[in-house]
Amino acid sequence: MANQGLLKELIQSLCCLPGVGPKSAQRMAFHLLLRNREGARQLGRLLEKAVAEIGYCRDCRTLTEAEICEVCANPLRENDTLCIVESAADVWVVDQATTFKGKYFVLHGRLSPLDGIGPDQLGFDLLEQRMASGTLKEIILATNSTVEGQATAHFIGEVAAKHGIQATRIAHGVPMGGELEFIDSGTLSAAFNGRREL
Numbered sequence: 001m002a003n004q005g006l007l008k009e010l011i012q013s014l015c016c017l018p019g020v021g022p023k024s025a026q027r028m029a030f031h032l033l034l035r036n037r038e039g040a041r042q043l044g045r046l047l048e049k050a051v052a053e054i055g056y057c058r059d060c061r062t063l064t065e066a067e068i069c070e071v072c073a074n075p076l077r078e079n080d081t082l083c084i085v086e087s088a089a090d091v092w093v094v095d096q097a098t099t100f101k102g103k104y105f106v107l108h109g110r111l112s113p114l115d116g117i118g119p120d121q122l123g124f125d126l127l128e129q130r131m132a133s134g135t136l137k138e139i140i141l142a143t144n145s146t147v148e149g150q151a152t153a154h155f156i157g158e159v160a161a162k163h164g165i166q167a168t169r170i171a172h173g174v175p176m177g178g179e180l181e182f183i184d185s186g187t188l189s190a191a192f193n194g195r196r197e198l
Contacts, residue, residue, distance in 0.1 A: 007029065007033075010029045011025045011026050011029045012025070013025075014028050014029060053065050056106075057069035057072055058072075059072040059103075060072050060091075060103060060104045060105050060106055061088075061105065061106040061107075061108065061123055061126070062088045062091045062104060062106045063088045071091070071095070071103060071104060072103060076101070077101055077102060077103050078101050078102045078103070079102075079103065079135050080102070080135060080136055080137040080138065081100075081101075081102030081103070081136070081137065081138050081139075081140065082102060082103055082104065082105055082130065082136055082138070082139045082140070083100060083102055083103070083104050083105070083139075083140040083142050084104070084105045084107065084127070084139055084140065084141055084142060084143065084153075084156060085104060085105070085106055085107065085142045085143070086106075086107050086108070086109060086110050086143050086144060086149065086152075087106065087107075087108065087109075088106050088108075090106070090142065091104050091106060094142060100140075102138075102140070105123075105126075105127055105130065106123075107122040107123065107127075107143070107152065108121075108122065108123070109121065109122055110122070110143055110144070110146070110148040110149050110151075110152040111148055111151050111152045111155060112148045119155070122152075124156075124159075127156070127159075128159060128163075131159065131160060131163040131165055132163060136160075136163075136165050137165065137166060138165065138166045138167075138168060139156065139160050139165055139166070139167050139168070140168050140169075140170065141153040141156060141157060141167060141168065141169045141170065142170045145172045145190065153169055157169075171194050172187070172190045172191070172194060173187060173188070173190050173191025173192075173194055174187065174188065174191045
């Protein structure tokens with residue numbers, strides 16, 4: 001009976017992961033217990049170590065084991081261009097998919113007054129200090145194309161303008177390989193409004 005309680009607790013704990021429902025959590029738990037106990041032990045050790053040792057970069061607020069992350073500490077990265085993203089995961093995505101050589105700033109969310117998330121919760125004081133330092137020439141707003149993401153980008157763009165910094169927004173629209181008949185009207189509208197000369 002105690003074992004069943006522990007198994008149930010494990011399954012419920014796995015449900016905390018994004019996109020993992022009860023059925024997926026159950027499959028994971030049984031897989032780890034029946035087929036890969038050593039993998040489960042390793043996962044447990046690494047999770048414990050990661051939670052204890054990984055924190056936030058002092059400069060950009062991404063996840064790191066050191067006080068300053070590898071990107072911020074890299075002297076070859078450009079100091080005058082700052083890409084602003086909503087999450088630490090976005091830093092990984094942008095860095096792997098692009099040739100961006102500047103630095104990052106992670107908001108850890110987006111403005112959402114209804115949820116009580118304002119500038120103070122997103123580290124805007126630190127971001128504005130960086131803007132006021134005089135080293136930035138451009139900020140690239142890479143927030144999501146949700147209403148809150150757009151509002152966040154607009155707010156940051158206005159602050160950047162006050163400091164004489166060029167603010168650009170990543171393009172949104174038709175994905176590579178996408179066919180127009182399958183694109184939703186909002187995405188197609190954004191693509192048309194963001195068109196540029198060939």
